[in-house]
Amino acid sequence: MRANLTLFQRLVPGARRAPTYDFPGGVHPAEHKSVSNQTPIAPGPRPAQLVLPLNMHLGAPARPIVTVGDRVLKGQMLAEPAGAVSAALHAPTSGTVVALGPRPIQHPSGMDALCIVLEPDGEDRWAERRPVADHTRLGPGKLIALLRDAGVAGLGGAGFPTSVKVNLGDHQRVEQLIINAVECEPYITADDRLMRERADEIVLGIQILQYLLNPHDTLIGIEDNKPDAIAALRAACADSDVEIRVVPTKYPSGGEKQLIQLLTGKEVPSGSIPAQCGVVCQNVGTAWAVKRAVHDGEPLLSRVTTVTGDAVARPGNYEVWLGTPVADLLRHAGVDKDRLGRLVMGGPMMGFTLHDPSVPVVKTSNCIIAASAEELPEPPPEQACIRCGACAEVCPANLLPQQLYWYAKTDDFERAQHHNLMDCIECGACAYVCPSHIPLVQYYRYAKGEIRTQTAEQIKADRARERFEARQARLEREQAEKEARRRARLEANRKKQEAATESGAGDEKLAALKKEVGQASSAYKAAVKAAKTAEAQEADNAAELRARADSLKAEADRAKAALRDAKATAPAPAAAPAESSALADLKKAVGEASSAYKAAVKAAKHAEAEETDDAAELRARADQLKAEADRLKAELRDAKAAQGPAAPPAAPAPSTQDSGTSPEKPADTPSVANTAVDEQAAGKRQKRLKGLKTAYNMAHKQYKEAHAAVERAERAGQDSDEALAAMHAKVEKLKAKADHCRDALDALVEQAKADILAHTGKDLKTLKLDAARAESALRDKADELERRRDTSDADTLETLNSELDALQEHAQLTRLALKTAVEEQGLVEE
Amino acid sequence: MSLINAPSPHTSRHTDTGAVMRQVVYATLPGLAALVWQFGLGSLLNVLWAVLVALVCEALFLRARGKPVAFYLKDWSAVVTAVLLGLALPPTAPWWLTLIGVGFAIVVAKQLYGGLGMNPFNPAMIGYVLLLISFPVAMTQWIAPGDAPAPADSLALFLGQAPADAFTGATPLDTFRTWAGDAEALAGRDILAGELAGPGWEAVNLAFLLGGLYLLARRIITWQIPVAFLAGLALPALIAHQVDAARFAGPLFHLFSGGAMLGAFFIATDPVSAATSRLGRFIYALLIGLLIWVIRTFGGYPDAVAFAVLLLNLSAPFIDYYTQPRAYGHRKANKGANP
Structure with a gap:
């Protein structure tokens, strides 16, 4: 930077000590x-x-x-x-x-x-x-x-x-x-x-x-x-x-x-x-x-x-x-x-x-x-720019005003910015010296305004595009999920159908098994009798007979177990002419599953009472069947909840629980066989959450509509008191329904949150906070880096960069933790 | 009361383009006087006739383009073009030569491009080059110094009534070209025996230098273009002259011969077709000077101001892209055409 001692500084004592610079x-x-x-x-x-x-x-x-x-x-x-x-x-x-x-x-x-x-x-x-x-x-x-x-x-x-x-x-x-x-x-x-x-x-x-x-x-x-x-x-x-x-x-x-x-x-x-x-x-x-x-x-x-x-x-x-x-x-x-x-x-x-x-x-x-008007006269008409450069000579920001003028005049804002238009301080020195009387500052103000508008619009357009793309991705994802669900349903139906056609053959097999069991057990009994007799007579072959009885017993047990298995696996007699709706199918499936489960439980108990070897196996099988039955039940509930609002509102909406096909326990008791959180449970909860949400939204909407209808009717005053009372009752009912759905939903979410706490040791809020904190720390660091990029030396930048990397990793981890916790519990991030 | 509504600033330096152009015309007067003194009235007749042709062409075309004629004529730009071309033409030029040159300069090189401020090339030099290529004989004849024709002869030449060769002789630049490399022959040529360059020509160039210094003093032009122009011409001449004095003319000879001073202070400084930033103008003029030396020394034409200026006019936008000044608050200057 030049230190120019002006004439004034040379003449005025005291001013000399302080060097001033020039612009x-x-x-x-x-x-x-x-x-x-x-x-x-x-x-x-x-x-x-x-x-x-x-x-x-x-x-x-x-x-x-x-x-x-x-x-x-x-x-x-x-x-x-x-x-x-x-x-x-x-x-x-x-x-x-x-x-x-x-x-x-x-x-x-x-x-x-x-x-x-x-x-x-x-x-x-x-x-x-x-x-x-x-x-x-x-x-x-x-x-x-x-x-x-x-x-x-x-x-x-x-x-x-x-x-x-x-x-x-x-x-x-x-x-x-x-x-x-x-x-x-x-x-x-x-x-x-x-x-x-x-x-x-x-x-x-x-x-x-x-x-x-x-x-x-x-x-x-x-x-x-x-x-x-x-x-x-x-x-x-x-x-x-x-x-x-x-x-x-x-x-x-x-x-x-x-x-x-x-x-x-x-x-x-x-x-x-x-x-x-x-x-x-x-x-x-x-x-x-x-x-x-x-x-x-x-x-x-x-x-x-x-x-x-x-x-x-x-x-x-x-x-x-x-x-x-x-x-x-x-x-x-x-x-x-x-x-x-x-x-x-x-x-x-x-x-x-x-x-x-x-x-x-x-x-x-x-x-x-x-x-x-004589002192500050009307400006003379604008003449052509001859690019004399007088403006560039006086510009305190060291710009090229005549170039900026051409760019502003031809709306070439990109080049105007490239020539640092935004650094113009609008001091007016250029217009003051312009021999062609061009109101240069006005041109710059115009171009600056346009650039600001364009930048704002660009930002807006970018955001809109991002939103659009996000929406597009979401729609595609949802479509894919829907398609997957549809496939799964079809597959399930197909299997069920196959099972139904096979059930005729199953009946015969069952009868044969029964016969076998009868024969085996009578042989066993006979053998026992013979053995007892032999023991009483202390015959030599008593031990042999006993062994034979044992083996026969095992044989009989095996037959019995086979029969039990067959009974348990065989679906109940073929379905009555299928109800067209999937709901009916599901209901049936639930019925079948729960009776199969019951049969299995019985068999298991029986086996336990007799202390047979396969008792444990049977018990496990019963548990499996129960899980299956529960899953089907949940599905049925969801289907009902989703379908419920479509039913005429006059029919009192069934609460989600009273689909009750299983008389022995409330539907949403979380005593699933598998207490550990697994994917199946998460999927189930997610499904339920979604179903409940839809049900609530529909119910709430119906309630609002009904409420509005009542108000309209009251204002119109044309309906009889009874009709109004009936409408009020309906509104109340709908409200109760909506509230019920809401409560169920809340309960489910709370439960999921509690599970997250139990599972990860942190509640959902803390997890979310952690993620947000990490995210903002990351952003701050990035900003700092950006700010100091031009002014700092390489070492500082290096440090900053590594700090940024560390923060990035941390943010990713917290994000992942949150995502996992939420997904494990089947919650959907909103 | 009706108040004036105008954007800032509300005051100005009270100059206008017409005043700037008039200053340029005034600054050519010493040069014109020297030309008349050395070569007779021909140059004056050329200049006056050129101005008349230019004004008429300008007016006609402004009218055809639907522009206010009086308002634009007042910017004096046509006069400047005409004066510069008139000064550049040989004093023996007949009227029709000037008419064609000036007409082409104003109509094609200026108005057809959109008028003042829009022309990428220096109009006077376009007119000059057109004539030089079309009528090479008429354009390269010049009166021998000290042998100025009488006013009546000058008029006859102007009207095309007298044969030009009766009055013409070789210029110092021509002479040097012809005998370059032969030290003895060069030493024997009177026409090269001036104080600075050839006699007569050095006076003309000194007069244009005087006018140029006036323009600098009035801040009509800045120092970058004339200084770089002359440096670009003189430096290679100096070096080459040191190497082989017989083959290469010295820097003073180059600076005070032909159109050097006219080019440095009046032609290359035309702001419309020059580069814009200070550094850009310096590079622009430096290259013009260098190119003049190259063409004078190795090219087919004895002088080269017009060609060099037009070639650099072409390069001016490119030079501008790479010579943006560093703006306040920026660590370095932006370069290139686009962000």
Whole structure:
């Protein structure tokens, strides 16, 4: 960076020690400052009405806390800050709130916005003030809150709430606090006069800012065309550590980025704020407002505004109540309405024309130029760009304005962005020098607006596409699941059918088995008898006979078992002509399964009683059959629940339980043979959950419809009382049904959650929280990495990268844990 | 009261394109004077006639394109084109040569491309090259220095009433080309025996240099193009001259011969067809200078300002893509045509 010692610095002792840097470009428009800086700051007008816009500052509009008709005192809060970036609004004088509605405001497009209209009572009575003599006693937190409640916002131009700007995180170190006293725009002298007359107060304000920001250096940047103000500040700063840096007069030295470059040589990286390179800028007027808010307890009620231009008789600086209509201020300064040709709020380089003088003075209104048509004439017609490059010579951001102009004109926004259009600060230096009178800034504003719109639309379109794709995937998945279920059902039906056709053969086999058993047991009995006889006779062959009886017994048992097996496996006699509905099939299947189960249980008991060898085997088989029966039962319930609502509502909806084919126990007792969580159980629960949900939704909808129907009928008043009563009854019934479904659903979910807790040792909520935490930690780290990618060295980036990887793994694990837990219990993630 | 509603800024430097163009015309006056002094009235007649033709062509075509004629004529751009072409033409040029050249420059090279600011090539140089290729004999004849024809003769030449060869002789550039490599022959040529370059031509070039310095002082042009142009021409000349003085002319000879100064300060600086960024303009002009030296030394034409400028006009967009300045807050400059 070049350190240019200007002629001024060589001539003025003291200025030499501090090197200032230069920024590229810049222009030297005629200053016109002496028009307004010859007289002291005078009080402003006392208008009949004050119009106070809720968004005088940058950020969210304040929220009104008064209503029409309220009497308010001077300094009383009218609207409170709403949101993080916002500032309060106060009554500049005592009076009555007479309106709260849209009024034309200080906006380049002349739009309306919500305003509080205050009618002064002329007494100017103060509300209670709470001055803080020693701000260090208050502490930073309370001090920042005080500034926020006092409505202090940047008085330089943008109106950024000061409380936000001084509230940096602990990690952010401020190297330089820069007080912007440059006032580089022509005509404006508000800060000049303020510094000449109130330098002591400004320095006190700076000290408060120093306390809050704790900067390494505090620099006041001021242009060399304000020698009186420089002298006043020098005197006021004599015994403080505030350094005054005089910069050569050049527009736009007062631009935040340009001033930072001038005083420190730093450039604020594109797209970031000065704090990111360790600099905070505050306007000199803001420092004064800070002092008033803290040491005097006075919120921001007025500001010094320059009124100038050759259409006013008394140009100068006025301390104007916020909300004062510009028309009143102009009258106060002696405007000649016939001469007035152009009315500008702000400076001639960056200000905007007002077409309606009723707009109010707000916190950012540093100047009103009432110029005749001769002083600021109508712009000449635009000529062709000859690419002379004068604009590029003066651009402080080092852009190529003529190229940007072509791209903006031909809507080539991609190239405009490639040429860094978004870094344009709209200072107007290019348009100022353009020999073809092209309103370049207007072209850039247009292109920037289009780019912002396009970016927003792109984001929107991307999101819509993502949503669409997600939906498409979900539909496909559901379709596939549906198809799989359908296949499974078909397969089951087919098997059942086969079993049914086989059952004829089964009957014969059964009979044969029975016979066999009969023969075997009689042979056994005979053998036993023979053996007993032999034992009684103590015959030699007794042992042999006994052995034979035993073997016969085993034979008989085997036959018996075979018979039992056959009985158990054989389905009950072939079904009666099939009911067409799947429900009937299912019912039948349940019936069969439960009777098979019962038979199996009996057989098992029998075997146990006889202490036969196969008892355990039989028991196991019985358990298996029970599980099968339970599964079928659950399926039936689901099918019923899903089908239930389709039935005419007149038929009282059966609760899910009273499908009762199994008389011996309630359906949803979770005493399934397998206590361990297995996939089958999960699938079952998932199915039930889904069925219940559908049932509930349908029931709820029916209930709502019925309810609405009743209300309609009641309003119409055409139905008889009985009919109405019947309808009410129906509604009640439907409601009961819906509630019942809901309860069942809740119970099931609770149970699943309890199982998750039992199974994983963590409840569902904790699992979800874990996952979300991991996810957000991951995101934060990614953001940090992105932020620091350009500024950090390779080692730091390496560390960050590995941290990111670790977090990613962790997030994946927690996600997986959650997913597994949920799936194991058959819960469906919503 | 009706208030003006206009975007910022509300004030301007009070210059306009017409004023800029007029400054360029004024700056050519010393050069024109030197030409008249050395070669007779022919150049003045050319310039006046060219301006008239240019204004008429411009007006006709503005009218045909449905543009406000007076408003666009006021930008003086047609006058500048005409003056530059008139200065570049030989003082012996008959009226019809100028008519064709200027007409083509204004109508085809400028208006058909969309008028001022839209032309990719320098219109004056397009007209010049058209004539050079179509009428090579008429375009390469030049009056011998110090042998300026009388005003009446100049007028006769202009009207096509007198044979040009009665007045013409070889230029220093021609002469050097012819005898390059033969040190003795070169030493014997009076036409190469000026203080800086050939007599007469050095005066003309000094006069254009004077006008160019005026443009620099008035900030109508920036230093990059003339400095790079002259450096691009002088540096290779210097090196080559050190190697073989008999075969290669010295840098001063190149700088003060032919159209060097006119090209450096008036032709290559035409902003419409030049590169835009500062670095881009430097590279652009450096390459023009280099190309002039190459063509003068190895090519078929004795001078090469027009060809070199047109070739670099072609390259200007490409140069622009790779010479974007580093914008505030960016670590490095963007390069290339697209993001």
